[in-house]
């Protein structure tokens with residue numbers, strides 16, 4: 001499996017490293033042609049207005065619309081990546097993909113100085129809490145009926161999935177734990193077209 005990491009802003013190197021440790025090949029994605037030979041994409045955190053603007057400028061929004069048309073190209077959006085995958089955004093609304101039926105409120109977990117780490121219970125990863133780092137994180141303020149919640153913090157959903165798309169309000173690459181990357185890779189494997197036998 002080959003996973004792309006959107007390399008516009010954020011912890012690109014950490015996501016590449018976690019992806020490789022979790023057993024997949026990892027590639028940086030900047031331009032539409034970088035999407036050709038990957039099976040899924042991770043969109044790191046950063047500043048969603050800037051990332052969305054550059055994605056639109058590089059032609060990546062249109063290229064991803066094409067690539068995801070059959071619903072078999074998984075994308076994991078973390079933090080700003082969640083905002084770019086959200087159908088609705090409260091406040092200033094960046095150019096984005098909007099594939100997940102959620103509403104996201106930007107910076108709703110406080111400013112940079114209010115960043116924090118918590119041990120989150122994420123049942124699909126097993127019983128060990130996941131060390132989740134929140135940095136000016138978005139809150140999910142509405143969850144559509146087809147979206148499955150995967151984790152909550154103080155009663156509010158902070159990780160969810162809908163079909164091939166996975167989102168988390170927090171940064172999974174900032175701790176050594178690679179279970180979310182492993183979870184995403186399994187999702188990619190389950191949706192990747194089976195190669196035809198050559199003989």
Ligand SMILES: NC(=O)CC[C@H](N)C(=O)O
Nearest residue numbers: 045046047048079080106
């Ligand atoms: N760490 C992050 O990705 C923060 C997201 C940022 N607050 C935004 O709205 O774009």
